[in-house]
Amino acid sequence: MNASPPSHPGRRTLLKTAVAVPAAGAVTASALAAGAAPARAAADARGAGFDADSPRFALAVLPDTQYLFDADSADPEPLRATFRYLLTQRKEANVAFMTHLGDITEHGTADEIELAADTFELIDRRIPYSVLAGNHDIASGDDQRGDTPYLDAFGPHRFAAAPTFGGASPDGYNSYHLLRAAGRTWLILALDWRVSAAGLSWAQGVLDAHPTVPAVLTTHDLVWAEDDGTAHLSDNGTRMWDGLVKGNDQIFLALGGHYWPPGRTVLKNDADNDVHLHITNYQDRYYGGAGMIRLYTFDLVRNVIDIETFSPWFLSRDPADRTPLEAETLELTGPVDRFSLTVDFEDRFRGFAPAVVPKPRPAADVLVRGTVAYWRFDASGAALPAAGAPVPDGTVVRDLSGNGNDLTVGRLHDSGAQALTVSADHHVGQPAHGSLRFDGGTGPDRGAILTTGRRAPLNREKFPHGYTIETFIRLPEPFVGDHAWMGILSWQGRNGDAGKTTGWSPLEPTCSLNLSSERFLQFVVYPERQDADPTSWSHALPVGRWTHIAVVNDARRTVLYVDGSKIARNPAQRSTGIATLGKPFTLGATQFDEEFGQGFYGWMGDTRIVDRPLTPKQFLTPFA
Structure with missing residues (x-):
């Protein structure tokens, strides 16, 4: 149950507490990464028409899919439709990467995890992506919890061959990716829903190793929102803000799920720069959110990030055949679902990655025939x-x-x-x-x-x-x-x-x-x-x-x-x-x-x- 904290304290406290469901049928996890893997060249996945030099690219964000992988009530078809959409539209939308915000499954059982893992095979080696554990994907505890079915399926070994994969924490629950888009390198941090002190130290090490790379932080529990979409740091979000985000100017965008309704806010970091913090979660919507995604489209010419939210599963159907609830849910256009952020990228990144001004070119270089x-x-x-x-x-x-x-x-x-x-x-x-x-x-x-x-x-x-x-x-x-x-x-x-x-x-x-x-x-x-x-x-x-x-x-x-x-x-x-x-x-x-x-x-x-x-x-x- 991942709703946003309402006004009365009892329910708010309940919803901000991890739901600890025993993982039935757990098996031994694969060998964990022994320390942070060395960073690879920040190359993106080949093929599918993605243009790493275009000044416009999209980051696909996939929130809580837990109700689609819920014991014998599971239905992975909406997520398959989302993945098919990303594959077929990757060139047109110039999708650079997809990140899941946790709570892939409802109970974290071996059966649920296996079905989810099989579904994700649709995009393995075809679209680079990251995942992280939400509270419904694991039994309990922070990223030092040890083996789980989640780690068996979605641990570092799954991404080892991905060209964007930079490495994982020794426990395997935190990872980072380096992707090339708009002619520069970007960092995606995918952190466990309860990252430990060791995990925060590992994340700081990743940022220290890539000091000039702008970073997007993804995690499960970050901010909660009021009914009007105004978001506030959760208890765990406050810990992450104080322990990692506000002191690292590289992090300009932080995304979380877990709560509903969706919302957003902007906080100033220690460098007095804006950090945008968003909740993306639609599991309370019809059909458990129906595999709904957000596209964050970065436009470095216009200096904006355009955000849109929709369900490819419903959009793929003949409009004449859509039910009223499908038609109502296929695309969300409210102020927290479809909006634009003005970001002067050069100015925002100036503190850690000042723009390199091209040197003057001699006249001889431009005296064309x-x-x-x-x-x-x-x-x-x-x-x-x-x-x-x-x-x-x-x-x-x-x-x-x-x-x-x-x-x-x-x-x-x-x-x-x-x-x-x-x-x-x-x-x-x-x-x-x-x-x-x-x-x-x-x-x-x-x-x-x-x-x-x-x-x-x-x-x-x-x-x-x-x-x-x-x-x-x-x-x-x-x-x-x-x-x-x-x-x-x-x-x-x-x-x-x-x-x-x-x-x-x-x-x-x-x-x-x-x-x-x-x-x-x-x-x-x-x-x-x-x-x-x-x-x-x-x-x-x-x-x-x-x-x-x-x-x-x-x-x-x-x-x-x-x-x-x-x-x-x-x-x-x-x-x-x-x-x-x-x-x-x-x-x-x-x-x-x-x-x-x-x-x-x-x-x-x-x-x-x-x-x-x-x-x-x-x-x-x-x-x-």
Whole structure:
């Protein structure tokens, strides 16, 4: 009986006490691991389509299944359905690992354990997983209890060949796994429901041996919840918090079962960082929870963990054949069952695993075939003053492609010195570690520009075989003032002078990248070979963080990418080349009727133009 502690003390005390059921038919346990096994390479299981480098992966969490393995009332089919789901959906959901939270069986008898062990064979050697003992899986006591049927079936020997298995405590009841996901190593600690002082010491040793690896702690009895889902440490949870969790900043997520209803809370550890503690248990639901699982989907791009709870057994049935209780239970959408956690992974792990900032890459490394121009705003690109200082008018930023498309700094009208300054800020994946800070004003004719010389080859380049234009920008936060339709880059000249008749106005330039009043990117081009003006529109760009932008044309159509992802509003209209007029290329503003308007407001980093289409993997910061 694993309900959450209710308000009156008698029942609360009862439910927080181990249910000691004698294990009938016990047999001698297999030989226990002699000390902690040496850590293996943190490789994940091969096959099944799991992508260890994708920034998005899922941790499957399986809570108390005890009512599915209850003497002659057992029915393992719901759990089999869950395992089949994980196997068939592993690639799509990118499931890295599954962890069981204890109380696999109701009485811990040899027969119940054997049936459960046979059921788990469905995923043996196919999906890496961990298990731990709940109070219903063993007779009594802490992890020094000795041999049990549970240990016979689910001891270290079962996982010895698993590529994620790192080792087990000498008693065999505690284990750890190392898995590779999102391009880094993660640690799963699976601790007995009553871990002893020796067990806690062993767990501390595992953390000490892997000091830079973020850890998820799993155990059976950790927190209990009120009816509204507010969770609190149980007595055993308090002991684990004080003895292990709060002093180890690596542990950022701790999961337990045992009680119901489900719930969650956030506590601050000794490093003043958040630790998320959750109860996951649905044995009180219809059909003993029906093999319900939770997927914790980690997204290291969005910095979130998305959580969803559902029963694959019920979901696999034809909706027309589901009973009312099956339909009611197949997916849970309450605030403690389906929710998201915001976790800035880099910042959260900074204390024990500071992010390694990539070193600057020399220009030669990114001068791909067909590079027409490449500018960067560090010492290799120009003789710039120190960070924070204004960039004087007349400063030359060299074209590192060697094609002679150097840029010269100027200010619009009477703009002051602060309209263009040097910055050390940069996109983490940018080749150069520097940028320019443009302070375009709230109104036209204010800002700074960098333009090519009158005879620069780029002025006349038509790009008949396609092109890729890349840049990095960061919009200030807060994004104050009226900066609607500020220009980012453009070629000067009127499209009407190129014989174009289809556009919004014959006075706008033949090619420009701008930002609308809604912070939508607008890329408008007048092709060399067509009388057309295909225009791409992005979503609203974020503020306060760097964004990579790439415009790719394959001589047939143009596609705009933001952070390596295609935007939705890319026109299918034919577009071949750019109708340049031999006039300068410009960073920092866009002309109308050959007069500059709103200057760019924000940071701008490395900018490259190539005379052919590139793939995202070939961008200045590669996207898989």
